[in-house]
Amino acid sequence: MANKLNIEIYDPKVETRNLSEQKLIDEKLFNKQIAYLFENSNFYRNKLRKSGFKSAKSVGGLNNLEELPFTTKDELRKSQSEAIVSASHWAAPIENIARIYSTSGTSGTPMYIPLTRNDLACWILTSKRAYTAAGIKPHHRVLTTYNSGPFVAGAVGESLQSLGVNLIPIGTGNTERLIRSLQRFKPNAMPGTPSFLLYIAEIASSLGIDPAKCGLETLVCGGEPGASETAVRHKLQTAFNSKVYEVMGVGDISISMWGESTEQEGMHFCAQDFVYVELINPSNGKSIKMEDGATGELVYTHLQHEAAPLLRFRSRDHVIIKTGIVKSGRTGNRVKCLGRTDDMIIVRGVNVFPSAIREVVSEFQPLVSGIILVKLQQAGVKQSPPILVEVELAEKQTAVNKEELASNIEKAIRDKLVFSSRVRLVPHGSVHRSEYKTNLVSYSNTDLN
Amino acid sequence: MANKLNIEIYDPKVETRNLSEQKLIDEKLFNKQIAYLFENSNFYRNKLRKSGFKSAKSVGGLNNLEELPFTTKDELRKSQSEAIVSASHWAAPIENIARIYSTSGTSGTPMYIPLTRNDLACWILTSKRAYTAAGIKPHHRVLTTYNSGPFVAGAVGESLQSLGVNLIPIGTGNTERLIRSLQRFKPNAMPGTPSFLLYIAEIASSLGIDPAKCGLETLVCGGEPGASETAVRHKLQTAFNSKVYEVMGVGDISISMWGESTEQEGMHFCAQDFVYVELINPSNGKSIKMEDGATGELVYTHLQHEAAPLLRFRSRDHVIIKTGIVKSGRTGNRVKCLGRTDDMIIVRGVNVFPSAIREVVSEFQPLVSGIILVKLQQAGVKQSPPILVEVELAEKQTAVNKEELASNIEKAIRDKLVFSSRVRLVPHGSVHRSEYKTNLVSYSNTDLN
Numbered sequence: 001m002a003n004k005l006n007i008e009i010y011d012p013k014v015e016t017r018n019l020s021e022q023k024l025i026d027e028k029l030f031n032k033q034i035a036y037l038f039e040n041s042n043f044y045r046n047k048l049r050k051s052g053f054k055s056a057k058s059v060g061g062l063n064n065l066e067e068l069p070f071t072t073k074d075e076l077r078k079s080q081s082e083a084i085v086s087a088s089h090w091a092a093p094i095e096n097i098a099r100i101y102s103t104s105g106t107s108g109t110p111m112y113i114p115l116t117r118n119d120l121a122c123w124i125l126t127s128k129r130a131y132t133a134a135g136i137k138p139h140h141r142v143l144t145t146y147n148s149g150p151f152v153a154g155a156v157g158e159s160l161q162s163l164g165v166n167l168i169p170i171g172t173g174n175t176e177r178l179i180r181s182l183q184r185f186k187p188n189a190m191p192g193t194p195s196f197l198l199y200i201a202e203i204a205s206s207l208g209i210d211p212a213k214c215g216l217e218t219l220v221c222g223g224e225p226g227a228s229e230t231a232v233r234h235k236l237q238t239a240f241n242s243k244v245y246e247v248m249g250v251g252d253i254s255i256s257m258w259g260e261s262t263e264q265e266g267m268h269f270c271a272q273d274f275v276y277v278e279l280i281n282p283s284n285g286k287s288i289k290m291e292d293g294a295t296g297e298l299v300y301t302h303l304q305h306e307a308a309p310l311l312r313f314r315s316r317d318h319v320i321i322k323t324g325i326v327k328s329g330r331t332g333n334r335v336k337c338l339g340r341t342d343d344m345i346i347v348r349g350v351n352v353f354p355s356a357i358r359e360v361v362s363e364f365q366p367l368v369s370g371i372i373l374v375k376l377q378q379a380g381v382k383q384s385p386p387i388l389v390e391v392e393l394a395e396k397q398t399a400v401n402k403e404e405l406a407s408n409i410e411k412a413i414r415d416k417l418v419f420s421s422r423v424r425l426v427p428h429g430s431v432h433r434s435e436y437k438t439n440l441v442s443y444s445n446t447d448l449n
Numbered sequence: 450m451a452n453k454l455n456i457e458i459y460d461p462k463v464e465t466r467n468l469s470e471q472k473l474i475d476e477k478l479f480n481k482q483i484a485y486l487f488e489n490s491n492f493y494r495n496k497l498r499k500s501g502f503k504s505a506k507s508v509g510g511l512n513n514l515e516e517l518p519f520t521t522k523d524e525l526r527k528s529q530s531e532a533i534v535s536a537s538h539w540a541a542p543i544e545n546i547a548r549i550y551s552t553s554g555t556s557g558t559p560m561y562i563p564l565t566r567n568d569l570a571c572w573i574l575t576s577k578r579a580y581t582a583a584g585i586k587p588h589h590r591v592l593t594t595y596n597s598g599p600f601v602a603g604a605v606g607e608s609l610q611s612l613g614v615n616l617i618p619i620g621t622g623n624t625e626r627l628i629r630s631l632q633r634f635k636p637n638a639m640p641g642t643p644s645f646l647l648y649i650a651e652i653a654s655s656l657g658i659d660p661a662k663c664g665l666e667t668l669v670c671g672g673e674p675g676a677s678e679t680a681v682r683h684k685l686q687t688a689f690n691s692k693v694y695e696v697m698g699v700g701d702i703s704i705s706m707w708g709e710s711t712e713q714e715g716m717h718f719c720a721q722d723f724v725y726v727e728l729i730n731p732s733n734g735k736s737i738k739m740e741d742g743a744t745g746e747l748v749y750t751h752l753q754h755e756a757a758p759l760l761r762f763r764s765r766d767h768v769i770i771k772t773g774i775v776k777s778g779r780t781g782n783r784v785k786c787l788g789r790t791d792d793m794i795i796v797r798g799v800n801v802f803p804s805a806i807r808e809v810v811s812e813f814q815p816l817v818s819g820i821i822l823v824k825l826q827q828a829g830v831k832q833s834p835p836i837l838v839e840v841e842l843a844e845k846q847t848a849v850n851k852e853e854l855a856s857n858i859e860k861a862i863r864d865k866l867v868f869s870s871r872v873r874l875v876p877h878g879s880v881h882r883s884e885y886k887t888n889l890v891s892y893s894n895t896d897l898n
Contacts (some may be wrong), residue, residue, distance in 0.1 A: 002881075083537060084633075085633065085634060085635070094590070094615070094634075095588060095615075096695075097590075097615045098610075098613075098615055099610075099615065099616050099617075099618075100615065100616075100617045100632070101618070102626070110626060110629075112630075112633075116529065117613075139544060141543070141546075142554075146596060147620075148598070148603070148606075148618065148620075149596060149597070149619060149620035149622065149623075150617075150618055150619050150623070150626065152632075154618055157597075158610075161547075161548075161607075162548075164550065164566075165542075166543070166546045166547055166548065167547070167548050167549070167600075168548075168549045169548075169598060169599055169603055170598060170599050171597075171598035171599065174597065174598075174599070177551070177559060177599065180558070180559075181551070181561075181599075183534075183551075184534065184561075184712070185534060185549065186534070207686075273819065312894065313468070329634065375473075397577045427684070
């Protein structure tokens with residue numbers, strides 16, 4: 001079985017470990033991590049004491065984790081803004097820091113993410129597990145589309161180097177150069193955000209180069225949700241004549257913690273021993289059991305982090321859990337990402353993810369391009385119907401009956417997502433493409449953002 | 450002595466090796482490299498045979514090196530354009546390639562530079578020698594301004610990681626983010642092109658941040674000549690209140706082969722065992738002895754390269770040699786780069802380097818900013834006087850007597866560089882600043898380029 005699927009596991013002992021055995025290991029690591037935080041983190045010493053935990057011992061084990069307070073991005077932002085060099089949630093002296101990454105900081109100051117040498121080694125290891133799951137082998141040629149400037153994606157490059165691949169670094173900013181390298185070197189694999197990969201396919205075609213003939217076997221999608229949506233995946237797989245696998249990480253916790261395997265049955269948890277993961281209801285914060293079909297927000301707890309370990313960090317990633325036996329023997333829970341809780345809007349009590357709208361719209365391909373933009377008319381998460389959705393027409397689809405198409409899409413959205421929308425068809429190419437993450441939502445019609 | 454200067458040598462055994470002993474080692478490596486090329490490189494097998502060398506043995510040793518033909522960038526370009534995947538000057542199978550870098554390709558298609566795992570290790574090692582010479586220590590915080598996309602500068606980042614520094618990767622494209630990180634983390638060292646570092650200082654001041662108060666001890670300049678010009682160095686050292694050291698490499702040969710040490714007496718050759726270096730007269734190709742004060746073009750020969758070894762590669766870097774005892778005990782020849790032979794123009798038989806013009810103009814600081822642009826009126830290397838030089842005024846120097854200043858600069862250029870110029874003073878900020886290399890020459894007034 002395993003041989004037929006050509007399954008290789010980077011860390012078989014860990015990745016196929018029995019989950020109850022894993023819990024015992026995690027438990028010990030968790031106790032140590034809490035003791036480390038009481039000793040080294042002003043931020044957590046204060047935070048835990050305020051919540052009534054006077055000492056590491058009083059925190060107890062993983063079964064009491066629900067009693068601990070969450071950590072949010074806003075708290076980290078506050079901790080950073082009050083500090084001069086290292087923020088109060090940094091638990092290692094600056095002398096021990098090997099790398100300082102930062103976030104894009106689109107909504108203000110960038111957040112700095114410190115790593116010790118050990119932390120970096122853990123990131124690289126979990127990422128190697130995830131990329132191996134996604135089918136990348138040491139002898140592969142891999143063309144990277146991630147920039148390795150200030151962002152954590154730089155560590156993905158290190159992880160691929162450490163896997164021993166032939167790396168062709170490119171990054172964003174020069175799509176034509178990228179396509180020429182693709183054509184010349186016929187790499188086996190290419191990681192990237194799904195929106196950038198789709199953009200590459202578009203540009204390649206416009207240059208008269210068929211991306212399906214560039215020999216790519218594997219696309220590894222990360223950085224934003226999308227690659228697990230049926231239509232997006234189909235479009236990518238067809239354009240490049242290659243398989244699509246998804247990876248997912250969180251800059252504050254670790255890169256590529258989750259990796260979809262060649263079985264394409266969801267992303268496996270690959271950060272065993274380093275990160276403990278929970279599922280919660282994002283509305284009330286209550287824990288949800290990780291069972292097949294459960295949905296909720298992922299919450300992460302570091303188990304042996306040194307530089308800035310986080311406890312119960314709210315990821316804002318909304319996922320559906322998949323369990324059950326897989327052929328490879330990997331035991332880590334699997335997830336499919338439904339969208340970012342940040343992007344979620346509530347329409348008359350119904351939770352709506354823009355990525356779900358895209359999934360419905362994409363069923364109207366080839367009439368539409370699959371690219372949408374949800375244009376919100378009010379600030380905030382609660383929105384009144386109808387929701388304005390700009391839907392891009394496919395190339396050369398000017399002859400289509402626009403009124404009928406728009407009305408059919410509106411109907412499909414109402415049927416499947418239970419809210420009413422107003423669909424505005426726009427010409428092909430008019431919705432902004434991004435070389436990194438494509439925004440699905442814009443507040444540009446309001447004065448409020 | 451050594452202790453007083455705080456000199457540390459990365460590879461003391463190699464870097465203080467007696468030059469005649471080095472020659473014996475190089476000799477053996479050279480013989481092996483030639484045998485390897487006859488066996489694995491179509492390009493050199495043909496090239497050497499055409500020059501009358503039927504076998505590796507007939508090539509002889511390093512003392513016969515002058516008999517071998519040069520390799521030029523144009524030949525490599527041709528070799529690449531004729532190939533499908535790997536060019537004929539590639540000597541290792543694509544399966545053994547660990548990394549494929551490319552050049553910026555401003556003048557056409559990018560050139561691809563392959564490296565095996567061993568080649569990459571050599572690059573990283575020589576760069577570690579050079580950066581250690583420039584005063585970077587494992588415990589330093591280092592903010593990198595190089596982008597690590599498709600270009601060889603990415604390997605500089607790996608070399609610094611491997612030295613064990615705390616790396617704060619930033620890159621170009623977001624100068625304000627860079628300055629905020631500079632202010633927050635007070636790194637010990639920052640590598641960059643001299644033009645970008647000057648630009649950073651300007652932007653920092655405009656944001657109300659004094660770069661001299663950011664704690665930088667060391668600026669490591671590379672990527673373009675300039676940092677050894679007295680005025681440029683003085684300006685950088687004053688702006689950042691830190692010492693300036695220069696490094697120099699050639700993408701096709703190795704990164705950071707040369708590194709200036711804390712003694713600031715020119716760049717030491719740091720690629721012992723991997724690269725053999727010669728000096729030639731760029732006009733007639735004749736060898737020049739490497740003795741104190743000699744000037745000419747550097748020519749490089751790989752000694753143990755695997756992926757695409759080059760023989761007598763013409764670098765187009767025009768240097769002056771410095772010899773003599775240095776306190777650190779480093780024995781490698783030293784150089785100061787005078788400019789790029791590519792940039793050189795000939796005015797009535799006189800060789801003129803635009804960087805030399807900049808050096809003369811800079812003596813008029815603080816009336817001028819030190820930024821110039823040589824605007825050529827004809828295509829080609831031969832130019833008729835007067836040569837038009839745009840000279841940027843310093844900030845708030847509007848009250849200066851412009852006619853007198855321009856005429857004084859013209860006189861200084863005539864006195865020191867022996868050609869006549871026409872100086873056009875332009876307002877501060879009007880000459881384009883670059884985040885990478887700043888062009889000193891423009892053909893924009895002609896229809897010819």
